[in-house]
Amino acid sequence: MDEVSRLVTVLRPVRAGNAFEETVERLLQVIKLGLVTEKLPPERELAAQLGISRVTLREAIRALQDAGYLSVRRGRYGGAFLTYAPPRPRQEDELRRAVVDMGTDDLEDALTFRMAVECGAAQVLATTELTRERRDTLRERLQAVNSANPDDYRRLDTAFHLAIAELTGSALLTASCADARLRITDLLDAIPILQRNIEHAGVQHAAIVAAVLARDPEAARRAVAEHLEGTGALLRGFLA
Amino acid sequence: MDEVSRLVTVLRPVRAGNAFEETVERLLQVIKLGLVTEKLPPERELAAQLGISRVTLREAIRALQDAGYLSVRRGRYGGAFLTYAPPRPRQEDELRRAVVDMGTDDLEDALTFRMAVECGAAQVLATTELTRERRDTLRERLQAVNSANPDDYRRLDTAFHLAIAELTGSALLTASCADARLRITDLLDAIPILQRNIEHAGVQHAAIVAAVLARDPEAARRAVAEHLEGTGALLRGFLA
DNA sequence: TCTTATTGGGCTAGTGTTAGACCATTGACG
């Protein structure tokens, strides 16, 4: 762990790819996380938010259209409509393949990162004094995910986890948690959603919320760690 | 905390600026964190690592040269040599100005982010079974920072904190901790280094290492939180 | 003192990206 090894961390590529590629990636994230469920914002608006030109954005939308994620309609009340249904749970073989495709190191990295930022977020949130409104928001998200039907489950689970980071009020932390989640979205989507698992997760979600509302950082951290440990162990199991 | 608020997190700008600006920022990070103390790697090598063209890199180096951070020499055994000495602690007025310049929200965001990722990293590290070598590395860094003279203190303190993230083996986590640290580097540099503070921090550093080596995630998290709380409170104090 | 490997300095042709303007289409609504 000498100076050189630290250097490579900071001297990593300045840009992950060209603007087109990064834009496709971003839009896919928005779609896969279920943050947009009907249609994308108008091109002009979206381009401004992403800080790119309309030309580049349009190329990205075109690519997603070709890949079957979007259907674009012209004219007033037109736009880029989602034609994407969250993938149904696949065969175990496919999950194994997905995990192996990702690479051992990348998976380990992503799981470790997620464990750290989500535990950190929960701990920070449990240290903060929350307004009544924020406490209600947290309870609402818990209620939503814990009473979700299988089709909405992943989306609402994502929303719940992200809400913890968002409620801290830190944009940086929220972005990191979103990033961490994104890196394993495809894998999570490949895991069958079993009623038993949903119930188990529900208990853990409730424990997290309880710890946060009780303002107990230690308990919050522990609850999140236990919750993520399960998913992590499952995915890691496919690498053996 | 509706869908829209989550959207703005993911639909943030794809690129933080143009390649030139981002490169200047990166190089400044390397310099300010003390990861390079003599001269930068050769242009061709550096450009490859940063994933940019030599032209762009040279523009950035030129800017840093004009700003007095670098001195470039041609020919074999030449290169971009550092002419940067870590700023001496300034007057309290300057620190106050620096904090105010940064903006209340940005500072709060950075401190929250740092608290989350560093606590998360320590917790994860304390959960892991470390090799003898890694335990030794951790002890070495502790020893280094705790016996540093004032001139080297910031650099070695940075190295210690980063080592915790690095030892988890997660590149993503390391990058996040480096990012968090960078966002407050300028402020930290403005804080006078008092022997009393160094000693106090030394005790806390030792507590962190002890908790990690004892494989006690709770204690590790708590030790880091307490350590960061001090700095956070100090900086926040200038906002009142 | 000369050679030479290594390094920064500079140029060019080609591609990626942007801003901004204008055109084409659509559907709600008067």
Add this chain to the structure above:
DNA sequence: CGTCAATGGTCTAACACTAGCCCAATAAGA
């Protein structure tokens, strides 16, 4: 049944960035 506001579609000129090449300078070592 026409109007029109909102939206996607297209074009162009300018700028940013890159890859690759060759030149210029330097200092260690023969």
